[in-house]
Each structure stands twice: as structure tokens, then as C-alpha cells.
Amino acid sequence: MSEIEFLDWVRGPGFQIAAVIFVAGVIIRILEILMLGRKKNLAEARGSEMLGGLRTIVTRSMHDKATFQRSAFTIVSGYIFHTGLLLSIFFFAPHILMFKEVFGLSWPSLPTPVIDALAVISIIALLTIIARRMSNKVMRFLNTPGDYLAWLLTITPLVTGYMAFHRIGLPAPTLLAIHILSVEILLVLFPFTKLMHAFTLFMARWYNGAISGYRGVAS
Amino acid sequence: MSASLEKGIHALKEQVDSTVAAFFSSCVHCGMCADACLFYTETGEPERMPINKVEPLRRIWKSEYTLLGRIGKLFGLTKKVDDKLLTEWETLVYDSCTLCGRCSMVCPVGNDIALMIRKTREGMAVAGHAPEGLIGATTRAITIGSPMGVKLPALQAQIRHVEESTGKTIPVDVEGAEYMLLLSSMEIMNFPEFIEAVSKIFDRAGVSWTISTEAFEATNSGIQIGVSDLAAELVQRIVDAAEKLKVKTVISPECGHAYMAIRWEGPNLVGKPFSFKVRHILEVLNELREQGKLEISSRETQKLTYHDPCQISRRGGVINEPRSLLDMVADNFVEMPDTGKMNWCCGAGGGVSSNERADEIRLKVFQRKKEQLDAIKPDAIVSACSNCRLNLEDALEEYNMDIPLLSLTEMLADHLAD
Ligand code: SF4
Numbered sequence: 001m002s003e004i005e006f007l008d009w010v011r012g013p014g015f016q017i018a019a020v021i022f023v024a025g026v027i028i029r030i031l032e033i034l035m036l037g038r039k040k041n042l043a044e045a046r047g048s049e050m051l052g053g054l055r056t057i058v059t060r061s062m063h064d065k066a067t068f069q070r071s072a073f074t075i076v077s078g079y080i081f082h083t084g085l086l087l088s089i090f091f092f093a094p095h096i097l098m099f100k101e102v103f104g105l106s107w108p109s110l111p112t113p114v115i116d117a118l119a120v121i122s123i124i125a126l127l128t129i130i131a132r133r134m135s136n137k138v139m140r141f142l143n144t145p146g147d148y149l150a151w152l153l154t155i156t157p158l159v160t161g162y163m164a165f166h167r168i169g170l171p172a173p174t175l176l177a178i179h180i181l182s183v184e185i186l187l188v189l190f191p192f193t194k195l196m197h198a199f200t201l202f203m204a205r206w207y208n209g210a211i212s213g214y215r216g217v218a219s
Numbered sequence: 220m221s222a223s224l225e226k227g228i229h230a231l232k233e234q235v236d237s238t239v240a241a242f243f244s245s246c247v248h249c250g251m252c253a254d255a256c257l258f259y260t261e262t263g264e265p266e267r268m269p270i271n272k273v274e275p276l277r278r279i280w281k282s283e284y285t286l287l288g289r290i291g292k293l294f295g296l297t298k299k300v301d302d303k304l305l306t307e308w309e310t311l312v313y314d315s316c317t318l319c320g321r322c323s324m325v326c327p328v329g330n331d332i333a334l335m336i337r338k339t340r341e342g343m344a345v346a347g348h349a350p351e352g353l354i355g356a357t358t359r360a361i362t363i364g365s366p367m368g369v370k371l372p373a374l375q376a377q378i379r380h381v382e383e384s385t386g387k388t389i390p391v392d393v394e395g396a397e398y399m400l401l402l403s404s405m406e407i408m409n410f411p412e413f414i415e416a417v418s419k420i421f422d423r424a425g426v427s428w429t430i431s432t433e434a435f436e437a438t439n440s441g442i443q444i445g446v447s448d449l450a451a452e453l454v455q456r457i458v459d460a461a462e463k464l465k466v467k468t469v470i471s472p473e474c475g476h477a478y479m480a481i482r483w484e485g486p487n488l489v490g491k492p493f494s495f496k497v498r499h500i501l502e503v504l505n506e507l508r509e510q511g512k513l514e515i516s517s518r519e520t521q522k523l524t525y526h527d528p529c530q531i532s533r534r535g536g537v538i539n540e541p542r543s544l545l546d547m548v549a550d551n552f553v554e555m556p557d558t559g560k561m562n563w564c565c566g567a568g569g570g571v572s573s574n575e576r577a578d579e580i581r582l583k584v585f586q587r588k589k590e591q592l593d594a595i596k597p598d599a600i601v602s603a604c605s606n607c608r609l610n611l612e613d614a615l616e617e618y619n620m621d622i623p624l625l626s627l628t629e630m631l632a633d634h635l636a637d
Pocket residue numbers: 245246247248249250251252253270325326327328329330332
């Protein structure tokens with residue numbers, strides 16, 4: 001396969017396969033959760049379940065001062081890499097072009113140097129995160145191969161994207177193809193790893209907030 | 220597989236619902252829940268971190284309720300729940316967790332880990348992996364009617380004492396009363412002043428109330444050990460008595476888990492809404508305050524702080540009421556750092572105090588509370604749970620700290636206008 005054929009494959013059939021597995025997988029995982037259902041609460045309510053749930057979806061991204069101090073590293077590094085990652089996925093001009101092709105929707109992009117910086121910052125944040133995962137007592141205790149896999153799946157597109165943009169080491173089409181392939185691997189494995197939290201955390205936060213909200217506590 | 224293990228696994232399966240599945244699917248192994256749990260912060264032992272405590276439930280969810288897990292199970296790749304696992308986890312699930320729910324407030328993805336631990340106990344208990352102390356308390360609650368073995372004559376004797384000292388009659392088994400007061404065994408045995416205080420306040424406020432001789436025990440060991448059938452039986456006794464006396468509201472006393480049991484779990488345990496309301500004593504007192512029926516003639520001048528009982532504040536929703544009441548009666552009220560819904564547990568809830576095996580760790584994790592107290596150095600601690608109160612008194616003594624414990628209800632009664 002020539003480099004152009006490789007690029008064509010990842011852009012065509014490769015992408016379609018990945019997208020189908022991603023979408024089907026995510027839907028299955030979400031249905032798998034929702035179909036379990038949950039019992040109606042028969043106790044007299046003290047507050048609103050719905051409002052409590054919606055509130056916690058938002059407020060769980062903001063921690064009180066003492067919690068922040070106790071878990072400062074996790075919170076700060078988490079914020080940095082999530083922000084950098086999401087902005088570089090959704091506000092990089094070539095990505096927006098791609099979204100336009102697939103969904104027909106487009107939006108303004110961020111200047112390329114900004115995206116470039118964000119990618120580097122995210123990569124650094126992810127490196128510190130893995131260093132901590134390997135050294136911190138609690139993290140080492142919790143670690144599973146799935147944690148390393150999820151980390152690898154997340155950092156690879158960032159690194160390959162950075163290399164493709166700066167044309168480091170290999171011919172440009174090959175670099176681009178590798179970048180797209182890394183995203184496709186991410187999409188395929190997404191529903192079956194903890195990356196799934198990107199969707200389920202809204203449910204988890206809603207349930208948490210609803211359970212507390214029903215009792216009149218803002219969680 | 221032994222019959223009890225099979226029952227345990229079945230019980231764990233029954234506990235998996237969409238909340239549990241959403242929580243497990245979302246955990247990113249960030250470790251933040253560890254920083255929120257006194258059993259981790261005070262021991263530094265990673266296995267005591269919150270999310271680890273629910274491993275048995277996680278295994279059941281994974282192998283039975285996820286696509287990947289089910290495929291894995293066909294090839295024998297999933298981790299099993301067996302007696303060895305449950306034996307190992309017993310001390311984590313029961314001795315190292317007070318169900319305080321603080322972890323559930325910080326998990327960034329929103330996992331209600333305390334709820335999952337409560338659910339894990341359902342499987343552990345039927346599989347025969349609950350601590351002796353809790354089994355004993357639950358058995359006594361079912362057969363005698365009280366986890367501490369307190370029988371009706373003991374209550375009647377305390378009532379007589381109170382009547383002698385106040386000269387007022389305590390209304391017993393009065394049909395059509397507005398309120399029916401429940402008591403915890405601890406109040407009957409260790410703090411009968413509570414009955415006296417309620418009697419005094421209600422008498423001044425002209426409240427119609429009663430105590431039922433058929434259901435006076437408020438605590439529910441069934442929910443602490445995690446056996447819903449038994450918990451439901453204990454709740455049903457209260458429901459029957461309240462319906463028989465046709466009361467409008469049942470009052471949960473100064474006991475945290477009793478409030479959780481009757482107010483929030485109760486109707487769900489017996490499977491139907493109550494025909495009466497359930498209120499915590501502090502809610503009732505605050506209502507009386509709002510109606511101007513709680514008149515005081517003197518105020519507390521010493522430096523007071525309030526210890527939020529987890530099941531009443533964070534898990535129960537009664538957070539503002541004690542503060543409004545304290546505002547009314549205290550000149551120098553100071554909050555601890557981390558308070559209200561973020562308060563730290565005293566270390567003895569969730570059945571830990573009934574479990575002698577956990578004594579050592581209970582006293583150890585009290586260091587968290589000690590730090591909070593050292594930060595503000597109060598003259599006295601006010602609280603609204605006899606279990607917290609007993610434990611705080613015990614632990615303060617252990618740490619050579621001379622800070623008296625006050626019940627909010629009793630304190631109000633002391634300052635009541637004649
Ligand atoms: S804080 Fe939440 S997401 Fe993080 S390890 Fe604990 S349960 Fe998992």
C-alpha cells in the first residue's frame with residue numbers, strides 16, 4: 001500500500017468502520033445502563049430530583065476550596081488536559097472542515113498557534129498525569145491495564161497530530177494517515193474503555209444530584 | 220458454591236440498577252474519593268479508599284450487566300465473587316466505612332459511592348459476611364425490639380423518672396395525637412434527658428404528641444447491616460403503630476441513621492408511601508421557632524460549634540434547621556472548617572459503633588474530627604445524634620480533649636422561657 005492509498009483508506013473505509021463501531025458501541029453502552037431502570041422513590045420529597053440532577057451536572061465541575069486543596073493536582077491537571085484536548089479537537093480549522101464534511105455544520109476556529117500551544121500543554125499535562133499514576137500510592141493501587149490503555153488512546157492522537165502538523169520525521173501524507181488512524185483506534189475502543197465516562201458522567205452526575213436533590217441537598 | 224454465597228451473589232445482582240451501572244461506567248480511577256474519606260486520609264492505606272470498597276458489586280455489574288463482561292464470562296475471563304473476596308472485603312465494607320457519603324460529594328464524575336457501599340452490604344450480609352456486632356444488634360432489634368436489648372419496662376421506668384422530675388405526664392399511646400415521638404435505645408439508656416427536654420418544649424409550645432409502647436425504637440440495624448427484609452420489618456412496626464394511633468407526623472429523634480431509615484429508606488423498604496409525615500426533631504423544633512412557639516429566656520455565651528451528623532445533614536437534608544435554632548440561642552456560634560454538607564464524619568456511623576472489631580480504627584479516624592476541632596477550639600460541641608455524641612465523648616476522652624457534648628434539643632429546653 002502506498003502512502004496515498006494508506007491515507008485514502010483511513011479517510012474512507014477505515015473511518016466508516018471506526019465511526020460505526022463508535023456510534024453503535026456508545027448506544028449499546030448507554031442503553032445497557034438505562035434499561036436497568038431504577039425504582040421510583042416513595043419517600044416524601046424535600047426538593048426536586050430534576051433540578052438537583054441538572055445542578056450537579058454543572059456544579060460537579062467546581063469544587064469547594066477545601067476539596068480543591070486536598071486534590072489540587074488531580075483537579076488542575078485534569079482541567080488542563082481536558083480543556084486542551086477538547087479545544088484542539090473541536091476548534092482546529094482542519095478538524096472543523098472535517099466536521100463540516102461529515103455533519104454539514106461548521107463553526108469559527110481558534111488560531112493555529114493557539115491550538116498548537118494547547119496540544120503541547122495537553123501532552124505535558126498527560127505526561128505528568130501518567131507519572132503520577134505510576135508513583136502515587138492511591139493511583140498505583142487502583143491502576144488496571146485499562147487505565148494505561150485509556151491514557152495511550154488519548155495521548156496518541158495528540159502526539160501524532162502534533163507531528164503531522166509540524167511534519168516531523170515522515171512524509172506528510174503518512175503522518176496525516178497515522179494521525180487519523182490513531183483517532184480511529186480511539187473511536188473503536190472508546191465505548192469499551194473508561195473513555196466512555198465522557199458520556200456516562202452526565203448520567204452519573206444527574207443521578208447523584210437527583211438522589212441528593214430529592215432530599216433537599218445540593219450535591 | 221455454598222448456598223449463602225449464592226444468595227449473596229443474587230442479592231448483589233438485585234442491587235444493580237441504572238444508577239449503579241452509570242456510576243461504575245463513569246469511574247476514571249482518579250483517586251479523588253480517597254482524599255474525601257477519613258478512613259483513607261487518617262490511615263494512608265489505599266485499600267480503604269471509597270471506590271475500592273465496592274469491588275464485589277463492581278464484579279457482579281461487570282460480568283452480568285455489560286456486553287464486554289458477559290462475553291468475557293463465556294471465556295472465563297471475568298473476576299469472580301467468592302467467599303475469599305467477601306471475607307477480605309468485610310473489614311473494608313463494614314469496619315472502614317460509616318456510609319457518611321462524603322466521597323459521594325467530591326467524585327468528579329458524580330458517583331454516589333456511599334450508596335454503592337450500602338448496596339454492597341446487602342450482598343455481604345446475606346452471604347454471611349457481616350460483623351458479629353452488627354448481627355447481634357440486628358437480631359436483638361428483631362426479637363427484642365431494640366439493638367441494645369432495651370425493653371418496654373426500661374422505657375416505662377425512664378418515663379416515670381422524667382415525670383417525677385418534671386411533674387408533667389408523658390403522653391403514652393394517645394390516639395389522634397399530632398406527633399408520635401420515636402426514641403433511640405441510646406437515648407432511653409444513656410440520655411433520658413432528651414425525653415425530658417422534648418416533654419418540656421412540647422408542653423410549653425402546646426404540641427399534642429405521644430410515645431407508642433408498640434413502636435418506640437427509632438434505630439434500624441437492618442439498614443446498617445444491609446438486610447432490607449429485616450429493615451422493612453422494623454419500619455413496618457413503626458408504620459403500624461403510627462396508623463393505629465392515627466398520628467399526623469412521626470418524629471425521628473436525635474439519631475442519624477434512624478432518620479435515614481424512617482425518613483428516606485422507610486417507604487421504599489415497605490414498598491408504599493407513608494400515610495403520615497416523617498420529620499426530624501430539629502425540623503419540628505425549627506417549625507415551632509418559626510411559629511413563635513419556642514420562646515427562650517436566656518442564651519448560651521460559651522463558644523459553640525455544631526457537628527453535623529452525616530445522615531441528618533449531608534444524607535438527610537436537615538442542614539439549615541440546626542443553624543437557625545443555634546442562632547436563636549447561641550451568642551458565639553462558630554462553624555468548623557468543612558461544615559454542613561461537607562462535614563467530616565465522627566467515625567462511628569453506619570454500624571461502626573456496634574462493631575467492636577472496628578474500635579481501633581474508629582478511634583484512629585477521629586483524628587480528622589480532632590483537627591477540625593483544634594482549628595476552632597470550641598468550649599462545647601452541639602450535635603443532634605446520640606451515636607455521634609457517644610462516640611465523640613469516647614474519642615475526646617481517648618485523645619485527652621476536654622470538650623463537653625451537648626444535644627441541641629436539650630440545650631434549647633434548658634433556655635426555654637417559663
Ligand atoms: S473519585 Fe470517582 S471517578 Fe475518581 S476514583 Fe473515586 S469513584 Fe472513581
